[in-house]
Amino acid sequence: MAEHYPTIFTQLGTPLFQSAEQLQVLSITKSLSTPVQDYNTLATKTKAYGLKVEKSTKKETKKQYLKQLRKLQKKHDALAIFLQKKLSRAIREDNYKLFTTLVSSDADLFFEKKKLKEQLYAYYNKEHKRGAIPSLKQRIARDKGIIEVYSPAPQSYTNYAHQSNKSQRRSTRNSVVVLSTPSCPYCKKAKRYLRSKGVAFRDYNINSSSEGKRLYRQYNGSGVPVVIINGRVIHGFSEARMRAALK
Secondary structure (H helix, E strand, O other): OOOOOOOOOHHHHHHHHHHHHHHHHHHHOHHHHHHHHHHHHHHHHHHHHHHHHOOOOOHHHHHHHHHHHHHHHHHHHHHHHHHHHHHHHHHHOOOHHHHHHHHOOOOHHHOOOHHHHHHHHHHHHHHHHHOOOHHHHHHHHHHOOOOOOOOOOOOOHHHHHHHHHHHHHHHOOOOEEEEEOOOOHHHHHHHHHHHHOOOOOEEEEOOOOHHHHHHHHHOOOOOOOEEEEOOEEEEOOOHHHHHHHHO
């Protein structure tokens, strides 16, 4: 049975509730339990209130729910920074056990920062024989041809990210970001066009990625896709405008 989330303010609330579910598995790890459980407790209370509010006709209760969601967002952002630092430290100190614990949650917050994602992909490619992480292997496979090709290398992971950036600068002069949703047919057309031109791009789901939501707000999104090519913002799918921006 599918999880039921409040039907109001879904773009803000649903990703926060889904993140709490993803991170719940981390609450059994002693060094992570307190902040994760605090966030999960607040998410549970906020969701319960939202389910009550969606049946109400009072504007004040809906405003109160939105205020609680914003409070939950701040809690999530602080937790994301804490966990991202934990992951970075696990890589730096070669703590594969903690690395596996964190990444196996498959939480989006570990994959939103390009530099951290490059480091964790390279580290896993180098150390995966110590224990496979199927969900991470699938992510790496999905990202091939989208942002960067990650493959095992003899050098250390710290150098790998640096060399990967150099390689990307050689391969294309374009900086391209796509803000999309999985069900949007025009988003798929935009990404298909970029791939047909051999253009590397970063794709953010505005429903599940906090970075995607941030960029969507920054570029005044009112629909999807939003395509940013070398700083030029294109709202909606337009092959002609994309072609002109790429030149």
